[in-house]
Amino acid sequence: SQTIHQWPATLVQPVGSPLSLECTVEGTSNPNLYWYRQAAGRGLQLLFYSVGIGQISSEVPQNLSASRPQDRQFILSSKKLLLSDSGFYLCAWSISGNTEAFFGQGTRLTVV
Amino acid sequence: GNSVTQMEGPVTLSEEAFLTINCTYTATGYPSLFWYVQYPGEGLQLLLKATKADDKGSNKGFEATYRKETTSFHLEKGSVQVSDSAVYFCALSDGVQFYFGTGTSLTVIP
Numbered sequence: 001s002q003t004i005h006q007w008p009a010t011l012v013q014p015v016g017s018p019l020s021l022e023c024t025v026e027g028t029s030n031p032n033l034y035w036y037r038q039a040a041g042r043g044l045q046l047l048f049y050s051v052g053i054g055q056i057s058s059e060v061p062q063n064l065s066a067s068r069p070q071d072r073q074f075i076l077s078s079k080k081l082l083l084s085d086s087g088f089y090l091c092a093w094s095i096s097g098n099t100e101a102f103f104g105q106g107t108r109l110t111v112v
Numbered sequence: 113g114n115s116v117t118q119m120e121g122p123v124t125l126s127e128e129a130f131l132t133i134n135c136t137y138t139a140t141g142y143p144s145l146f147w148y149v150q151y152p153g154e155g156l157q158l159l160l161k162a163t164k165a166d167d168k169g170s171n172k173g174f175e176a177t178y179r180k181e182t183t184s185f186h187l188e189k190g191s192v193q194v195s196d197s198a199v200y201f202c203a204l205s206d207g208v209q210f211y212f213g214t215g216t217s218l219t220v221i222p
Contacts (some may be wrong), residue, residue, distance in 0.1 A: 006155075018213070034124050034210070042214065042215075043117075043201070043212055043214035044156075044212040044215075046209070046210075049208070049209060051208065054121055069184060087197065089154055090156065092155075094205070095211070096207055096208055099144075099205075100158045100161055100205075101146075101158075101203075101210050101212070102158070103155035103156040103157070104155050105154060105155045106135075106154065106155045108153070
């Protein structure tokens with residue numbers, strides 16, 4: 001069966017520090033991968049999605065970047081965090097063709 | 113473009129009350145429609161889905177019918193429980209991207 005792992009679960013980082021959040025999927029090949037951010041009490045904002053290795057689409061220009069070094073690995077990064085980067089980050093995967101998306105457990109990032 | 117409009121919350125109901133959360137969508141083509149549920153501090157879990165017009169998705173007493181003529185996918189449950197307290201998201205997929213509503217917070221009180 002397919003599983004998605006996202007880590008760390010919580011993270012407190014100072015302003016100006018770098019960020020690396022990792023997401024891996026098991027049990028499937030060539031998934032579509034997504035990074036979302038959820039601000040407190042708000043909906044989901046799509047940050048990046050990828051339909052294949054090295055293919056990254058950015059939905060919102062910001063202080064973040066994403067990479068997909070392997071088929072089932074998706075990394076969210078920042079060189080210098082801002083206070084406004086605080087939020088709940090969710091990784092998800094799906095298979096093209098109108099199937100559902102499956103979400104990780106999320107990372108609670110607090111920038112202080 | 114594709115978008116989802118979801119009923120604003122929060123919604124507070126007494127246990128065993130009837131629940132409706134409205135969802136309408138705008139889409140090109142023939143999207144799939146979903147309801148997701150999020151419990152505090154967790155990721156989203158798929159609650160139910162419908163992949164074509166007139167399909168009814170159902171799970172755990174929740175139901176939603178894909179209405180192409182009204183571009184709607186309203187979530188209903190006949191008798192809510194305290195354990196149903198969560199945030200509910202309506203979503204559509206065009207096969208690659210997923211478009212989410214803003215979420216509706218539901219609190220069920222005993």
